[in-house]
Amino acid sequence: MLIAGQTDMQRMDRYTMEQLGLPGVVLMENAGAKVVEELLAASASKQPKVIVLAGGGNNGGDGFVIARRLCDLGVKTLLCLLVAPERISGDAKVHLDVYIKRELPIFYFCEQKREELYNYLERADIIVDALLGTGINGPVREPFRQVISMVNEQADKKLILSVDIPSGLNSDSGKAEGIAVQASETVSFVFPKRGFFLQDGPSYIGEWKAVDISVPPSAAAALGLSLPQLITEQLAKEAVPARPPHGHKGTFGHVLVAGGSRQYVGAPIFSAKSALHSGAGLVTMAVPESIYPLITAQHPEVLFLPLTEKEGRFSEQAVSELAPSLHKFDSVAVGPGMSRFAGGDKWMKGLLDSLHGQPVVIDADALYLIKDELEMLHQYEGEVILTPHPGEMAALLKKTVQEVEEDRLTISRDFAKEHQIYVLLKGHRSVMATPSGEVYVNPHGNSSLGKGGSGDVLTGMIASFLAQGAQPVAALIAASYLHARAGEERAAFLSHYGVMPFDIIEGVCHLLQEMEK
Known part of the structure; x- marks a missing residue:
């Protein structure tokens, strides 16, 4: 499924009307009919009382159709119009004229009728938001602002259904323009909107x-639109590498996890364990020699390469110690728990120079170590995957976190194209970008993942799927989806507060089991 912005949808609508010959008034009728269908399916009552709040644009036109169709089905419905009828034009005017000529229930809002509207909202079972739609650009103005405020007072009491997008939410940036409708459900037309997955x-x-x-949907291709793609369950299933029934440990690849330090012992363990639990045949941990005794007895399923250290972190010569073994690995994850240290950029360059073109996942402190020497990524012969959180992305770009969060899709795409790498920008809705400019958005995940070690689990999964033969984009899609869904699943049992990294790994195992079935 694709994700569209405001201009994208406007172009697709015009294409349908002008090139295919389907009038806008028909599209509006279809839109209203679909919302009614979804509304009735979602209603807890067989005979709900509905109020439809409509503005003056096309979103309001959808509202006119919704109110008329509900009336025709015998649903007790009131249309509330927030603008003067004479200000309505185009396709929306056609549907309003029909509604008025049929003498169906309508309430004309003005400031003097604020209390009356509040009473209507209180008595309704369902509130339909058809106020502003995707066209908003800038802060919400009156009278819409006060009406949205009244609607939000009902947010925990009843179903609030937004048409196409909650009014007040910018469809491109996801920013709430001062105030926005707190929807229970949103019925979007054709594609979900960019703003669903960004900022607010x-x-x-x-x-x-x-x-x-x-x-x-083919209108997007006909117009040459390059739209982000939503990661669905089916897409993730197809991305998980196939597991031959007669395979052995060599079939499923060997992952190297390079990381750890005296201060951060757990991070590389989370990566190694998640790599094994998501299917890798072998996992080796390269760690500073002082922490090796702390973890080897507790994790006998992992292989180890203890390396020399300085002050609890890898020493400069640790790379040369590691180099003779690097040919054995099918993928490399570097960074979890590694800490930051002087000369770290040279350490990272030495590692990349010593590898043999294997796909490499760079995460955590390794991202900090390369931030001023990004040209080393261009020189590497293999495929590079960076997995920054917003703060790490800001450091790589020398921007603020706010600047990164305001335009995650564009920033991820441009950075991946510029450096010819793969990027997974973590966050509440993770974004993946490829060297060719493709962008994917993961719609899953919740606050249960907001805990130290969660990202290390994800890094291990990506490296595991790479070692099993998945292409980078497939490894990112599969790992990101499973990681986010595992967080959701575990939170349902353990609460959003109580999910730990090993719980996420357990959830991933369960999801993979379901996929096998």
Whole structure:
């Protein structure tokens, strides 16, 4: 499934109307019909009382259709219009005129009727938000601001269904423009919108569904649009590397995890364990020699390469000690728990120069160590995957975290293209970008993953799928999806507070078991 911005959808709508010949008034009718279908399916009552809040644009036009169709089905419905009828034009005017000519229930809002509207909202079982739609650009103005505020007072009491996007939410940036409708559900047309997955978006859209209104998804390709792709369960299943029934440990690859320090002993363990539990045949941990005795007896399933150290971190000569063994590995994960140290950039360059073109995952402190020497990525012969969180991405780009978060999709894409690498920008909705400019968005994950060690688990999974033969984009899709879904699943049993890294690994095992079935 693709993800669209405001301009993308406008172009697709025009293509459908002008090139395919399907009038806008018909698309609006289809949109309203689909929302009614979803509304009735979501309703807890067989005879709900519905209020439809409509503005003056096309989103309001959808609302006129919704209110009319609900009335025709015998649902007690009131249309509340927030603008003067004479200000409405185009396709929306056609549907409003039909509604008025049929003398269906309508309430014309003005400031003097604020209390009356509040009472209607209180008595309704379902509130339909068809106020502003995708066209908003800038802060929400009156009277919409006060009406949205009244709607949000009902957020925990009843179903609030937004049409296409919650009013007040920017469909491109995901920023709440001062105030936005706190939707229980959002019914989006054709594709989900970019803003669903950026900044404030995930906190406002509730459950969402994209529905067909006769704008063909193929219009995106016909117009040459390069749209981000949503990671679905089916896409993730296809990305998980196949497991031959007669395979052996050599079949499923050998992962090297290079990391750890006196201060951060656990991080490389999480990566190594997750690599094994997601299918790698062998995993070796290269760690500073002082922490080797602390972990070897507790993790006999892992192989070890203790390396010389300085002040609890890898020494300069540790790379040369590691170099003779590097040909044995099918993928490399470097960074978990490694710490930051003087000369770390030279250490990283030495590692990349000593590798044999294997795919390498660079995470955590290794990202900090390369931030001023990114040209080393261009010189590496193999495929490079970076997995920064927003703070690490900001350091790589020499920007602020706020600048990164404001445009995660574009920043990830541009950085991946510039350096010809793969990027997984972590966060509440992770973004993946490829050297060719493809972008993928993971719609899953929750606060249970916001804990130290969670990212190390993800790093190990990516390296594991790479070692098993997956292409980088497939490894990122599969690992990101399984990691996020495992967090959701474990949180359902343990609470969002109590999920630990090993719980995520257990959840991944369960999900892989379900996929095998």
